[in-house]
Amino acid sequence: MNVFLVDGTYELFRHFFAVPSVRDVDGYEVGAVRGSLTSIVSMLENDVTHLGVATDHVVESFRNTLWPGYKTDDGIDPYLLGQFVLLEEALEAMGVTVWPMSEFEADDGLASAAAKASLDPRVEQVFVCTPDKDLAQCVVDRRVVQFDRRAGTLRDAEGVEAKFGVRPASIPDYLALVGDAADGFPGLPGWGAKSTANVIGHYGHLEMIPEDPQKWGVTVRGSIKLAATLTAKREQAFLFRDLATLRTTASVFDSVDELYWTGPRAEFFKLCTRLDAGGLFRRVMAVAGKR
Numbered sequence: 001m002n003v004f005l006v007d008g009t010y011e012l013f014r015h016f017f018a019v020p021s022v023r024d025v026d027g028y029e030v031g032a033v034r035g036s037l038t039s040i041v042s043m044l045e046n047d048v049t050h051l052g053v054a055t056d057h058v059v060e061s062f063r064n065t066l067w068p069g070y071k072t073d074d075g076i077d078p079y080l081l082g083q084f085v086l087l088e089e090a091l092e093a094m095g096v097t098v099w100p101m102s103e104f105e106a107d108d109g110l111a112s113a114a115a116k117a118s119l120d121p122r123v124e125q126v127f128v129c130t131p132d133k134d135l136a137q138c139v140v141d142r143r144v145v146q147f148d149r150r151a152g153t154l155r156d157a158e159g160v161e162a163k164f165g166v167r168p169a170s171i172p173d174y175l176a177l178v179g180d181a182a183d184g185f186p187g188l189p190g191w192g193a194k195s196t197a198n199v200i201g202h203y204g205h206l207e208m209i210p211e212d213p214q215k216w217g218v219t220v221r222g223s224i225k226l227a228a229t230l231t232a233k234r235e236q237a238f239l240f241r242d243l244a245t246l247r248t249t250a251s252v253f254d255s256v257d258e259l260y261w262t263g264p265r266a267e268f269f270k271l272c273t274r275l276d277a278g279g280l281f282r283r284v285m286a287v288a289g290k291r
Contacts, residue, residue, distance in 0.1 A: 003117040003256055004048050004147075007130035008055035008098070009106045011036040012087050014150065016080045024274050029079040033087050034275055039149070040096060041280060044287045050259040052252070054109030055088050057100035061108075063183075063243050070243065071184040090275075093268040094284060097259050104250045107134050111246035113253065114138045120256050127154075134180070136160045137171035137246060165197025167204070174200050176241035177230075185240050188233050195220050206230075206237055263288035 015035025022031035043051065059073040073081055091098045099109040110128055117126045118140060128135050131148040139146055142156040161167055166174045177196040179187025202218045203209045210216060211231050213223035220226065230237060253259060264284055272281035 001050055001122055001256070002048075002125050002127065003050045003052070003113075003123050003259060004043060004127045004129055005110050005113050005117070006040070006043075006051065006053045007106055007110060007132060007135075008036065008053040008087055008091070009084075010130050010132060011039055011053075012055075012083060013080065015039070016077070016083070021079075022276075024276065026274075028086075029082060030086065030275050032080060033083050033090050034277055034280065036087055037090055037094060037275075037277070037280055040091070040094065041283050041287065043149075044261060045283065049261060050256055051261055052097040052099065052113050052259045053091055054099045054101060054106040054113065054252075055091075056084065056106045057088065057102045058084075061101070061105045062103055063105070067185055067239065067243055069184045069186075071182070090271055093265050093271045095261055095264045095268070095288075097253065099250070099252050101250065104247055107132065108247040108250045109252060110135060111138050112248045112250040114144050115248040116252060117256050117259075118144050123256060133164070133171070134175070134183075134244060134246060136164065137168050137244075139168040161201075165193075165201045167201075170200050170204050172241045172244040172246075173205050175244035176206060176237045179240070180244060183243065185243055187240060188229050188237055190222065190226055190229055195222070195226060199226075206234075206241060261291070263291060 012032045016032035019031050019035040021029060022034055024030045059071065064070045088098050088100050101109045114126050114128050117123050126144040127147040128138055128144065129147045129149050135146055138144055139155060139157050139160050146155045155163060157168055164171065164174055174196055177188050177191040178193055179185055198218050198220050199209060209230065211227060213227035216223060269281060272278060
């Protein structure tokens with residue numbers, strides 16, 4: 001079997017900015033939820049059998065206590081933020097396994113699910129469905145891969161190294177230096193993608209980088225200044241790496257059998273009526289009829 005793990009928050013954001021505004025029978029904005037459900041049903045129509053979706057039940061997580069600048073829900077359009085919980089309810093009504101994250105983030109949920117699914121010898125491949133560079137750290141050879149469904153691109157371990165210049169296990173170290181604007185931490189001054197890829201690609205992890213740039217085994221432009229910055233801000237770099245490191249201890253499932261989609265719940269019809277999504281209902285029921 002193959003296991004597909006979907007970043008529900010990414011799907012919600014993507015469809016909020018990609019599809020027209022749609023209001024439900026009570027006048028609430030639901031376009032992003034409808035778009036996300038349509039995206040999920042297309043996976044089921046393409047013979048995906050084992051599926052789980054991780055969501056950010058709330059935007060804030062334990063990382064906000066570690067770094068004051070870490071991302072919050074400030075600036076998120078209220079019409080988008082208002083669909084977070086509805087997406088979870090809608091997916092559950094569709095019969096899809098959902099992991100709403102509160103202490104952790106959706107990315108941690110995906111990392112936890114990927115790690116657990118990969119331990120099952122029945123699983124041939126795990127597809128982590130998101131383009132988020134954080135999730136590249138979950139890739140393991142060709143067994144756990146990152147799949148950007150919108151772009152149609154798939155990255156195994158070699159693909160991650162070709163894209164970022166570092167191996168999957170070094171992605172947190174890479175992000176510690178270059179930063180991650182989406183998550184709200186800046187990285188270290190002067191450390192760009194190219195210099196970071198050269199150094200981290202060679203040493204693998206922050207603590208392996210010599211303080212003396214003359215001892216570096218790679219040639220990097222501005223190495224003296226970069227080394228001085230790393231020495232001065234070493235503790236901050238370790239903090240940023242901690243922020244970028246996905247946790248694999250989130251509660252997800254006991255067995256991959258729980259991810260097998262058997263069809264929608266009884267309340268799915270009522271949900272589709274609320275969303276004025278008769279076409280979606282018919283598509284889901286058609287797939288369920290073939291299972």
